[in-house]
Amino acid sequence: NAGVTQTPKFQVLKTGQSMTLQCAQDMNHEYMSWYRQDPGMGLRLIHYSVGAGITDQGEVPNGYNVSRSTTEDFPLRLLSAAPSQTSVYFCASSTLLEQFFGPGTRLTVL
Amino acid sequence: AQTVTQSQPEMSVQEAETVTLSCTYDTSENNYYLFWYKQPPSRQMILVIRQEAYKQQNATENRFSVNFQKAAKSFSLKISDSQLGDTAMYFCAFMKYNAGNMLTFGGGTRLMVKP
Numbered sequence: 225n226a227g228v229t230q231t232p233k234f235q236v237l238k239t240g241q242s243m244t245l246q247c248a249q250d251m252n253h254e255y256m257s258w259y260r261q262d263p264g265m266g267l268r269l270i271h272y273s274v275g276a277g278i279t280d281q282g283e284v285p286n287g288y289n290v291s292r293s294t295t296e297d298f299p300l301r302l303l304s305a306a307p308s309q310t311s312v313y314f315c316a317s318s319t320l321l322e323q324f325f326g327p328g329t330r331l332t333v334l
Numbered sequence: 335a336q337t338v339t340q341s342q343p344e345m346s347v348q349e350a351e352t353v354t355l356s357c358t359y360d361t362s363e364n365n366y367y368l369f370w371y372k373q374p375p376s377r378q379m380i381l382v383i384r385q386e387a388y389k390q391q392n393a394t395e396n397r398f399s400v401n402f403q404k405a406a407k408s409f410s411l412k413i414s415d416s417q418l419g420d421t422a423m424y425f426c427a428f429m430k431y432n433a434g435n436m437l438t439f440g441g442g443t444r445l446m447v448k449p
Contacts, residue, residue, distance in 0.1 A: 255435040266338070266425050266439030267379075282436065314379065318435040321367070325379035 226250055230315050230326035237305040237333045245300040245329050247315030255318040256298040257282070258290065260311040261328075267314060273298055305333045336361045336428050340440035347416045348448050354401075355411045355443050357426030363387075365431035368402065368409045373423040373442075382424070385409065387431075413445075421447045 231246045249256065254275045259267035259282075269282030273292040287309060289301040298317075302309060310333045315326040337360045347353035359368070370382040385393045385402050392400050397417075401410045413420055426440040 257436065259437075264343075264441065266427075266441050267437070268439070269436050272436055283438075312377065316379075320432075320435065321384065322381060323379075323435060323437060328377050 228315055228317050228324050228326035230313075230329050232329060233327065234330050235332070237302075237331065239305060239307060239333060241305050243302050243305065245302075245313055245315075245331070247298045247300065247326060248296050249298075249317035249324070250296065251317060251324065252295060253317040253319060253324075254295065256292065257316050257318070257323075258288070258298070258300045259314045259316065260284065260309075261314060262311050270300065270313075302331075307333045309333050336363070336430070336438045338426055338428050338438050338440035340424075340426055340443050342443045343441070344444045344446070346446040346448055347413075349416055349418060351416055352412060352414045353416055353445065355413075355424050355426075355445065357409045357411070357440055359407050359409065359426070359428050359440075361407070361428065361430075363430050367429045367431065368400075369427040369429065369437070370398070370400070370409075370411045371425045371427060371439075372420075373425065374419075374421070379425075383411065416447045418447050418449060421445060 228249045257272035258270040261267045271290040273279045313329045316323045366387045368385045372380045383395045397414045423442045427437045
């Protein structure tokens with residue numbers, strides 16, 4: 225039981241490049257979400273999903289896309305990376321009472 | 335929309351002593367959950383304690399306890415017998431009941447436990 229896994233752990237991009245952050249969970253949770261954490265701040269919700277095929281926007285969705293084709297996977301796509309997207313990204317899956325976070329991906333956009 | 339405020343950016347405490355971290359929130363909801371998360375230097379988010387708003391009794395987990403004041407919208411975390419391993423960022427978080435499990439976080443408090 226690996227819990228929530230994220231790949232890669234670190235990534236450096238150039239402005240304008242696109243990439244996908246991977247997130248997978250093996251706990252059969254319906255709820256999954258993506259957050260970003262900027263220095264000195266708490267986590268902010270980017271997108272979330274309440275089940276396969278269902279996604280919605282969070283607090284800071286601009287510049288990101290998500291899809292949920294399976295219960296296990298919830299990838300986050302950066303369409304055209306910008307320096308403002310430099311951050312640490314956390315994926316989480318949850319039951320009704322508890323969120324389980326992945327280890328995070330540190331992304332730097334030059 | 336909900337907001338969560340942690341007014342203490344940094345705190346320190348001597349090992350074995352007690353420290354209290356503050357959190358206030360603003361919401362028009364009546365049913366919700368409140369959480370404290372710990373983030374050590376490894377950056378892993380670890381759930382410390384959870385409080386259901388409909389429960390009047392304050393939650394406790396070993397050395398960690400909360401003081402939940404619903405009318406005042408206050409949710410403080412008390413750490414007793416502080417240990418060096420408690421050194422971390424602590425985040426207070428709010429979640430509406432039955433609303434997709436979305437968390438709203440405060441800005442965090444950096445806690446340093448000194449030997």
